Amino acid sequence: MRRGHQRVPVEPPQPSPSPAAPTPKPSSSSSSSSSSFSTRACLHFVASVFLLLLLVSLFIKPVEWVVMQSEEDHEMLPRTAVPHHYAVTLTPDLVKFTFAGEERVELDIKKPVNSITLNAVDLVIRDVFIHQEAIPTRAAVSIVQKDECATFTFEKPLMVGPATLHLRFDGSLNDQMKGFYRSKYVRDGRELYLATTQFEPTDARRALPCWDEPEIKATFDVTLVVSKDLVAISNMPIAEVIEDQDVKVVRFETTPIMSTYLLAFIVGEFEFIETHTTDGVKVRVYTGIGKTAQGEFALDCAVKVLPFYKDYFGSSYPLPKIDLVAIPDFAAGAMENWGCVTYRESALLFDPEHSSAVQKEWVAIVVAHELAHQWFGNLVTMHWWSDLWLNEGFATWCSYLAVDYLMPQWNMWDAFVFDDVGQALLLDGMENSHPIEVPVRVAAEIEGIFDAISYSKGCAVIHMLENFVGAENFKKGLQVYLKRFEYRNARTIDLWNALSEQSGQDVSHMMDSWTRQTGYPVVTVEEGAKGLKVHQERFVASPLDATKARVLAGLPSWHIPIFVSSSVEPSPKLHLVTQREGHVMCHADAKWVLLNPDQHGFYRVRYPVSLYKRLMEPIRAHELAAVDRLGLIRDAHALAKGGYLSPDVHLDLLSAFIEETDPTVWTFICSALSDLDALLHNEAYYDHFRMFGRKLLSGIAETVGWDAKDNESHLVSKLRPIVIRLIGWFGDEATTAEAKRRLDSFLGNNCQGLHPDMRAAVYRLVLANGDANDYARVKSIFFLSDLNEEKTRVLSSLGRINDPTLLVSTLDFSLSEDVRAQDTMYGFVNVAMNRKGTHLAWNWFKENFGELFRRYGQGFIIGRLVKALGGQFRTEKEAQEIEAFFTDHPVPAAQREVQLTCEAIRAAEAWLEKDRDVVGRWLDEHMNV
DSSP: OBOSOOOOOOOSSOOOSSOOOOSOOOOOOOOOOOSOOOHHHHHHHHHHHHHHHHHHHTTOOOOOOOOOOOGGGSOOOOSSEEEEEEEEEEEEETTTTEEEEEEEEEEEEOSOEEEEEEEOOSEEEEEEEEEETTEEEEEEEEEEGGGTEEEEEEEEEEOSEEEEEEEEEEEEOBSSSSEEEEEEEEETTEEEEEEEEEOTTTTGGGTSOBOOSTTOOBEEEEEEEEETTSEEEESSOEEEEEEETTEEEEEEOOOOSBOGGGOOEEEEOOEEEEEEOTTOOEEEEEESTTOGGGGHHHHHHHHHHHHHHHHHHTSOOOSSEEEEEEESSOSSSEEOOTTEEEEEGGGTOOOTTTOOHHHHHHHHHHHHHHHHHTTBTTTEEESSGGGHHHHHHHHHHHHHHHHHHHOGGGOHHHHHIIIIIHHHHHHHTSTTOOOSSOOOOSGGGTGGGSSTIIIIIHHHHHHHHHHHHOHHHHHHHHHHHHHHTTTEEEOHHHHHHHHHHHHOSOHHHHHHHHHSSSOOEEEEEEEETTEEEEEEEEOOOSOOOHHHHHHHHTSOOOOEEEEEEESSOOSOEEEEEOSSEEEEOOOTTOSOEEESGGGOSSSEEEOOHHHHHHHHHHHHTTOSOHHHHHHHHHHHHHHHHHTSSOHHHHHHHHHTTTTOOOHHHHHHHHHHHHHHHHHHTTSTTHHHHHHHHHHHHHHHHHHHOSSOOTTOOHHHHHHHHHHHHHHHHTTOHHHHHHHHHHHHHHHHTTSOSSOHHHHHHHHHHHHHTOOHHHHHHHHHHHHHOOOHHHHHHHHHHHTTOOOHHHHHHHHHHHTSTTSOGGGHHHHHHHHHHSTTTHHHHHHHHHHTHHHHHHHHTTSSHHHHHHHHHTSSOOSHHHHHHHHHHHHHSOOGGGHHHHHHHHHHHHHHHHHHHHHHHHHHHHHHHHHOO
């Protein structure tokens, strides 16, 4: 499942994406004394250390190694009865929003019992009986809603052996985008509904009583009873259709053995386009009526990606068909149901006339991500949710691999370093992060790990490992793993074993330090007579005092494959550093030295100031690869905010990029400037910072211009709106005037003539400087367009207005029936990120908490809303206010986001306390001319 929504290009004022820190980290090296202690002194020393550690434990969450989770460590269903086949018939009612179900389950009774417990929630279960040796036995039904379980107690004990369970049940087609739910659409002015499913992680139990755990796999026969004029879709091809008056009974072929969360069934009005892969797999894209042309690009991607994966994974896609289905209301980006992948419309549809270059790339990535799941997740499934990253980390990495194959001109691996690796570095630098392999004990904890650790850190360490063992060894190891565990469940150690066999490396020994402990290292470089001395410690973006730093210095280290290149030896040389300190050989005559060339390693590099200064010339001369220029400035930005590097060194380095030409590097520079803008907007020297931003951006803004050029690259098309929007935000009057002119022309020409790449930039620049009339004009576009991409552009832009009354209007509008529940966050997040709207959004959130919790309380969307609240808050009082509210109104699915948000608020405040004057002096010196 792709949880991340389409990345919206960076614009100010942004929430600080990574927390700042005020104090430089002291050196973690320590000297040992050779003098002996008296007994009394020794006891005093031990007591002092104990007290120190006790105090520190109150302030910092230590990194802990995760012990492999056993079955006893998490709640699980009894294994006294295990299903191996379900036959389920469902009759949805799209008027009453209900469904009726009948189910037959073939079981193996493992030991004599008189009851069976399985998962069920929000269902009315009746007529339960079991057949064993042709003798039916009825059962009493008891349901514990809080445990999401049902227990069937039979009149007499069941014997060991096969049995067949029969039951009937009824449920509701809910409006919460989980389980078996309804989704609204409009056709010919009429509001209509379809029924669809979203079962991952634990919502199959809302559609049918089942053993809803990934390890308990079975085959499924699905039958849907629907109106004759509707389309029915499920995981497998249709086996038979029987028409009876106004309804038809659609029976599907039997699925492969699979987990319940991969089951899918959809009923509604659809059209489709189709083609076949080179080896005969039927590929269809289903859309709403009249939208099939928007599915052409996704279809083209899918039909090429499947054969690519077949070759790379060494095994064929095992089903006869794959459907890609666009759903109007969908919480996540997409869901990898085996053979029947569901997508929110904005993750599948691309309109050449109205969609942006960013949208095109997003569709390709999400299509490739979900198709990778057909092997990683569906064919081989994680044993338990603690190994979720095996699904999501690999699907994310594979999506870049596949799109790079499809579109090599897009430079997807540079985008990977900027996007997913960047997201992982931000989140995993927080004290409140978690390991990749994270214990999950109850179902309520599962939603919290669908985050940038499972997805982005997961794919980042995979990228590092592939580079370490070699691409061919890595591919062969994956093929062994997939073949060995096909149609079964696996754990992380099973993958490491397969990769070790193929590479000859002890992969588990190396990778445990990356997957089973929180965080990642910052590698500090010191120049020496015989090369470089390197020292590793955990990077923490939050403020640290000396006491906390001492504890961090004693935490476990990482096994780091450090590659090094230099002006003399540009080809990277590998040094495996496994201890806290190590040495790296480097040619004495090198003008510059670079660690982590190509940015495969998941760590940050902290150079001495002397090396930073020597790296500025190869930055200006483009002697370093673009991805390495990106890595340098990204690390420097994080190090400066974290207190490892003086801000003036960071700003000097940033200034060296004034003649930068690479779009991906510029995308990060814009992100860094937006980040600083959010921190500095209340400072007396803020106008000097805006002047610095205009100066830095003026050259690239002139280069990209307002209009696309013939045969320009996809990367420039993505960059243009980011640069134009940011330089306009920094006060370039010509840019804001041109934005207003273009909006006037667009609206005066029946919404024609404004390139899709530039629409969001124009809408937001106009509204950031606009009035109620501008607001009304932009809002009108929302109702004129049927494209979800355009609607979310408008909704996001409405949050940029500065009028408090209109900001509240945007919040109310985002929760109205005119806005899909999946899209509410676009309006809310942008108001919360607006300096004039932050407190308005917080008060509105509290006033509307009941409805927000009803809609999103058990899913990940509410975490996105919480995260936005910290965007412009900068005081301890505000952090405490958020903590107090969520103490009184607990939301388990957002608990970690609450912690991360408050950590970021405190970090930003602390950074300003320490470094605002340093930044001010630098800006006064360089801009006061």
